[in-house]
Amino acid sequence: MQAGKTENTTENAAERAYRELRQAVLEGRLPKDRKITETGLAESLGISRTPIREAVKRLLLEGLLERRKGQGIRCALPDAAEIQEVFELRLRLESFAASRAAIRATQDQIDALTQSAETMSRLARTDPANDAVITRIDRENARFHALILEATQSQRLAQLVKFSTDISLVSRTFRRFTAEQRRRSAAHHVEIAAAIAARSPRWAENMMQAHILSAADIFEIPLDGQATARRGEQD
Amino acid sequence: MQAGKTENTTENAAERAYRELRQAVLEGRLPKDRKITETGLAESLGISRTPIREAVKRLLLEGLLERRKGQGIRCALPDAAEIQEVFELRLRLESFAASRAAIRATQDQIDALTQSAETMSRLARTDPANDAVITRIDRENARFHALILEATQSQRLAQLVKFSTDISLVSRTFRRFTAEQRRRSAAHHVEIAAAIAARSPRWAENMMQAHILSAADIFEIPLDGQATARRGEQD
DNA sequence: TTCAGATTTTTTGTATACATAAAATTGATA
DNA sequence: TATCAATTTTATGTATACAAAAAATCTGAA
Numbered sequence: 088m089q090a091g092k093t094e095n096t097t098e099n100a101a102e103r104a105y106r107e108l109r110q111a112v113l114e115g116r117l118p119k120d121r122k123i124t125e126t127g128l129a130e131s132l133g134i135s136r137t138p139i140r141e142a143v144k145r146l147l148l149e150g151l152l153e154r155r156k157g158q159g160i161r162c163a164l165p166d167a168a169e170i171q172e173v174f175e176l177r178l179r180l181e182s183f184a185a186s187r188a189a190i191r192a193t194q195d196q197i198d199a200l201t202q203s204a205e206t207m208s209r210l211a212r213t214d215p216a217n218d219a220v221i222t223r224i225d226r227e228n229a230r231f232h233a234l235i236l237e238a239t240q241s242q243r244l245a246q247l248v249k250f251s252t253d254i255s256l257v258s259r260t261f262r263r264f265t266a267e268q269r270r271r272s273a274a275h276h277v278e279i280a281a282a283i284a285a286r287s288p289r290w291a292e293n294m295m296q297a298h299i300l301s302a303a304d305i306f307e308i309p310l311d312g313q314a315t316a317r318r319g320e321q322d
Numbered sequence: 323m324q325a326g327k328t329e330n331t332t333e334n335a336a337e338r339a340y341r342e343l344r345q346a347v348l349e350g351r352l353p354k355d356r357k358i359t360e361t362g363l364a365e366s367l368g369i370s371r372t373p374i375r376e377a378v379k380r381l382l383l384e385g386l387l388e389r390r391k392g393q394g395i396r397c398a399l400p401d402a403a404e405i406q407e408v409f410e411l412r413l414r415l416e417s418f419a420a421s422r423a424a425i426r427a428t429q430d431q432i433d434a435l436t437q438s439a440e441t442m443s444r445l446a447r448t449d450p451a452n453d454a455v456i457t458r459i460d461r462e463n464a465r466f467h468a469l470i471l472e473a474t475q476s477q478r479l480a481q482l483v484k485f486s487t488d489i490s491l492v493s494r495t496f497r498r499f500t501a502e503q504r505r506r507s508a509a510h511h512v513e514i515a516a517a518i519a520a521r522s523p524r525w526a527e528n529m530m531q532a533h534i535l536s537a538a539d540i541f542e543i544p545l546d547g548q549a550t551a552r553r554g555e556q557d
Numbered sequence: 558t559t560c561a562g563a564t565t566t567t568t569t570g571t572a573t574a575c576a577t578a579a580a581a582t583t584g585a586t587a
Numbered sequence: 588t589a590t591c592a593a594t595t596t597t598a599t600g601t602a603t604a605c606a607a608a609a610a611a612t613c614t615g616a617a
Contacts (some may be wrong), residue, residue: 138572183414229553336601371603391568
């Protein structure tokens, strides 16, 4: 779940089912023509219904799947309104995470954050950025945010953020960023790391907010309250 | 879950198990001497292990239970640090909920909120407040907060808040409030309802923050981040 | 006594069979 | 043809049996 947690050497059938199903949902490769059923999933993964049920239940709770009474299961990828909602949540939760990280991070975690931000900066300055570089940026970005969560020292918060974030990140990649936007985003990481290193929760919180707001702008996700005013001008 | 949602006429064995187990955990009446086991729970509730497993899995995810490898299940009520953490979460999530409610609430929901706040005010002015009155205050309080969640029109947000809140509310009751604190808390409700009626997300958000911060103060829960900086100024 | 290894018991994971409830289908009638 | 009821089919909920892994217990030797 978190970055480097190695707790389970043996992966359950249920866990595997959860992981693979989740992956399938997020990547949108769930059959939309025929209806999905527990039995069907069990057969396609070669295990019994019991672990499948566990995985499905969990994904239902996370809101990634939905079930309609006696009908099958459907993948419930969020519409525009929900994506907006999730971004608003991220705005609150991840900035809180940054703030908490500024208080709780260990020196090792601060070092890791700083290093990740530097790596990302270097990658963002690579010009022209080819596909492989972007992929590395995406990965480093995910790593940075995971490190923040780890530094909060809060299992609960980490899990909540993960819930929200994974959904909002569906098919959002740095490929859609201009070179300047990539550099700006990397600069955010650097500054967030600096704020945490400086043990300034409010600085960290604010930078994280800016970071997420700028991403929302790039993906053209209007956030209400603060964003409505802005969007009126440019749309 | 939410206030008046009547979706399931028939309650599953699994749902019942979940509800009862959760209740038991939150009220701290889970045997601490002997270890808790799935089989044991199944027997004590008179159902098979299958629905029990579902309920337990869910509570494990919520962090209300914990399991240690081949050993039993233990109830994982939060320590002081975790309670603080949860209050910080509430601060963010419920104020966000209030803000969103100010944008999305239907007129009916606004009316219900206003009425709930008035009821609570009336109860808070009842002097001397006996035990029955306090119980009614507690209930009206829970109702108000549930109404806010409903008014957000967001299943996801409602669920996240519920996760956090239920835990933070363990054994916290208005019994610990002075008469003046009760009146102040009721006044908060009135003002939050007013802010929502006025369609002012920021007013609603701020009042909700004040509401929660004041509760944290009464329960002597120190909040860091925001609190440290602020506390410096005003204390 | 104490420790290591083997055995038993307990606990959790998985498969499967059956029960129940909801949806689709069929067929009869207007 | 349209509609309604009965039947079949399908999907999900629950119980139970068995498997595997881990903990507890027991045994024997140093």
